[in-house]
Amino acid sequence: MKxxxxxxxAERDWSQQDLADRLGVSRQSVNAIETGKYDPSLxxxxxxxxxxxxxxxEIFERG
Amino acid sequence: MKxxxxxxxAERDWSQQDLADRLGVSRQSVNAIETGKYDPSLxxxxxxxxxxxxxxxEIFERG
DNA sequence: GCCCAATGTCAAGCAACATTTACATAATGA
DNA sequence: TCATTATGTAAATGTTGCTTGACATTGGGC
Numbered sequence: 288m289k290x291x292x293x294x295x296x297a298e299r300d301w302s303q304q305d306l307a308d309r310l311g312v313s314r315q316s317v318n319a320i321e322t323g324k325y326d327p328s329l330x331x332x333x334x335x336x337x338x339x340x341x342x343x344x345e346i347f348e349r350g
Numbered sequence: 351m352k353x354x355x356x357x358x359x360a361e362r363d364w365s366q367q368d369l370a371d372r373l374g375v376s377r378q379s380v381n382a383i384e385t386g387k388y389d390p391s392l393x394x395x396x397x398x399x400x401x402x403x404x405x406x407x408e409i410f411e412r413g
Numbered sequence: 414g415c416c417c418a419a420t421g422t423c424a425a426g427c428a429a430c431a432t433t434t435a436c437a438t439a440a441t442g443a
Numbered sequence: 444t445c446a447t448t449a450t451g452t453a454a455a456t457g458t459t460g461c462t463t464g465a466c467a468t469t470g471g472g473c
Contacts, residue, residue: 288392288393288396302448302449302450303449303450303451304448304449304450312431312432313431313432313433314449314450315431315432315433315451315452316430316431316432318450318451318452319430319431319452320430322451322452324430324452325429325430325431326391326392326393326429326430327392327430327431328389328391328392328430328431328459328460329351329389329390329391329392329395329406329410330351330389330412331430331431332392332395332406333351333407333410333412336407342405342406342407343392343395343405343406343407344396344399344405344406347392347396349393349396365418365419365420366419366420367418367419375461375462376461376462376463377419377420378421378422378461378462378463379460379461379462381420381421381422382421382422382460382461383460385420385421385422387422388459388460388461389459389460390460390461391429391430391459391460391461394460394461
């Protein structure tokens with residue numbers, strides 16, 4: 288799964304810590320997801336989508 | 351996470367085994383997801399969405 | 414009554430997700 | 444220079460997703 292988290296964060300000028308706080312997860316989890324070390328759970332993917340106000344499919348894609 | 355798998359299966363007259371075969375997972379996994387025992391991984395959620403040709407958000411919802 | 418497909422459930426095990434703690438690096442600014 | 448912030452990474456640990464194999468129940472058709 289590839290994702291656009293880094294760009295979406297940059298557009299809002301959020302640090303990984305800022306996003307982690309909004310998502311209720313650790314900074315390391317945000318970093319790991321962003322750098323492709325693993326995929327978020329489905330509930331976390333929903334929270335991410337809500338946070339950026341866009342569909343999951345516009346943030347993540349198979350790759 | 352609640353989901354509409356049972357209804358979507360019924361609309362297509364697929365058994366849990368049929369769906370499992372299409373998704374490439376075990377029947378028990380389909381059953382567990384359908385009965386809410388656990389959530390699918392994000393990649394599996396994508397495969398499910400592709401299989402039913404609709405967005406993830408139209409199949410799963412927070413509950 | 415019997416058989417069979419479908420479903421639900423359990424247990425044990427492995428792989429993946431997510432956590433905390435910690436350390437290293439680069440960039441910024443006082 | 445020194446302190447701070449942001450990011451990347453690692454190890455150890457706990458939780459969750461998915462597996463196989465097995466067993467019980469239900470409903471329909473013969």
